[in-house]
Amino acid sequence: MSFFTHYLSLQTEPQFLKFPATEMGANASSTAEEPAGPRSRPRLEDIPESCVALVLSYLDPPEIAKIARINRAFRAASTADFIWVPKLPSNFEYILSKLPDQALRDKGKMDMYARLCRPITFDGGTKEVWIDKRSGGVCLAISSKAMAITGIDDRRYWNHIPTDESRFQTVAYLHQIWWLQVDGELDFQLPKGTYSLFFRLHLGKVGKRLGRRVCNHDNVHGWELKPAQFQLTTQNGHRAVTRCMIENLGNWANYHVGEFVVEDPNSSTKVKFSLTQIDCTHTKGGLCVDSVLIRPSSLGKEVLSVDGEACRKPFVGC
Numbered sequence: 001m002s003f004f005t006h007y008l009s010l011q012t013e014p015q016f017l018k019f020p021a022t023e024m025g026a027n028a029s030s031t032a033e034e035p036a037g038p039r040s041r042p043r044l045e046d047i048p049e050s051c052v053a054l055v056l057s058y059l060d061p062p063e064i065a066k067i068a069r070i071n072r073a074f075r076a077a078s079t080a081d082f083i084w085v086p087k088l089p090s091n092f093e094y095i096l097s098k099l100p101d102q103a104l105r106d107k108g109k110m111d112m113y114a115r116l117c118r119p120i121t122f123d124g125g126t127k128e129v130w131i132d133k134r135s136g137g138v139c140l141a142i143s144s145k146a147m148a149i150t151g152i153d154d155r156r157y158w159n160h161i162p163t164d165e166s167r168f169q170t171v172a173y174l175h176q177i178w179w180l181q182v183d184g185e186l187d188f189q190l191p192k193g194t195y196s197l198f199f200r201l202h203l204g205k206v207g208k209r210l211g212r213r214v215c216n217h218d219n220v221h222g223w224e225l226k227p228a229q230f231q232l233t234t235q236n237g238h239r240a241v242t243r244c245m246i247e248n249l250g251n252w253a254n255y256h257v258g259e260f261v262v263e264d265p266n267s268s269t270k271v272k273f274s275l276t277q278i279d280c281t282h283t284k285g286g287l288c289v290d291s292v293l294i295r296p297s298s299l300g301k302e303v304l305s306v307d308g309e310a311c312r313k314p315f316v317g318c
Contacts, residue, residue, distance in 0.1 A: 002023070013172045015124065046151065049077045052077035053171075056083050057082065059114075061087060061133055061134060061136075079108055081108055085109050087113060088109060088113055088131075089138050091265060095116060099115075105130060119167065123146060125143075126145050126146035126168070127143065128143065128167060129188070132296070135296070135298070137298065137299055138296070139192075140188065141168075142184055142186060142291055143168040143291050144170075144171055144290060145168070145172075147172075147182050147292075148184065150182075151179075157177045158174065159172075160173070165290075171202070171290045172286075172290075173286065176284070176285035180278065180284060181278060182274060182289055184273050185270065185271065185272045185273070186292075187269075190262045194296070194297040195261075195262065195263075195296055195297060196258075196259050196295060197273055198254035198255060198295075199254070199257060199273075201255060201289060202252070202288040202290050203248055204288070217286070219285045221284060222283055224245065226247075226282075228239065228246050228275060229275070230243070232258050234271050238260050240260070242255070257273060260310045275289070
């Protein structure tokens with residue numbers, strides 16, 4: 001933003017009027033049409049549209065959206081394709097192929113970027129992909145319904161419960177089991193970079209009573225005895241293992257499993273992940289499994305997460 005502010009400050013200097021117009025400068029005022037008399041003070045509308053677009057190309061998408069509200073000239077400049085092409089992920093064509101309606105391919109790159117910032121469901125609604133609105137990084141979510149869960153078909157152990165706290169509107173709820181095993185996988189074309197994988201979990205049964213959120217803790221047991229193991233593997237042999245005590249009673253938490261690297265953006269990346277607690281000396285229950293999240297590691301961990309140091313505290317040797 002400082003670059004843009006510095007540029008706009010030039011409008012108070014005489015040399016600003018010497019900027020040449022280009023083929024995009026339809027909004028620039030013509031000095032030949034100005035009435036005789038003292039020259040009026042330059043306005044924002046006097047900046048050639050091509051110059052505005054060039055400045056906007058250095059900004060993040062949210063900043064571009066804010067500046068586009070200044071006037072019509074800025075709004076028109078903000079739609080230039082050359083601004084948005086480098087901000088789109090390298091696999092944006094692959095992501096667009098997941099849309100049932102392919103009409104978006106005929107629209108401008110700004111419209112594509114805006115649509116990709118909203119989740120796109122695929123694989124029967126069990127997976128979602130979207131891009132981070134600031135960085136354009138590709139993020140994914142995999143529903144519990146897309147995972148293989150031991151005992152999921154037996155209502156004595158598991159059942160799917162509806163909740164508006166999940167992006168998929170449903171979570172897998174564990175009543176009681178001796179052998180906990182949740183497996184999943186993803187085959188997706190990702191841009192080059194480093195990605196983090198999380199399991200989104202909750203202890204306690206979430207619901208609503210009289211319009212207010214309630215959480216039933218009565219069935220939560222067995223998690224304080226042994227850690228759960230989280231694991232991911234990729235087709236190129238990368239493997240990450242984390243052991244953590246699950247203890248986020250009443251709150252959703254993203255358990256950081258590990259990271260993996262995508263080196264070839266032109267081919268699919270295959271990732272397998274799992275959550276296990278297979279010590280059969282005790283039962284465990286009261287766990288909600290919502291989804292698995294995959295996002296660029298560069299985005300950090302703004303969301304509540306349990307990882308690294310948090311895992312080491314309750315269990316030495318993670």
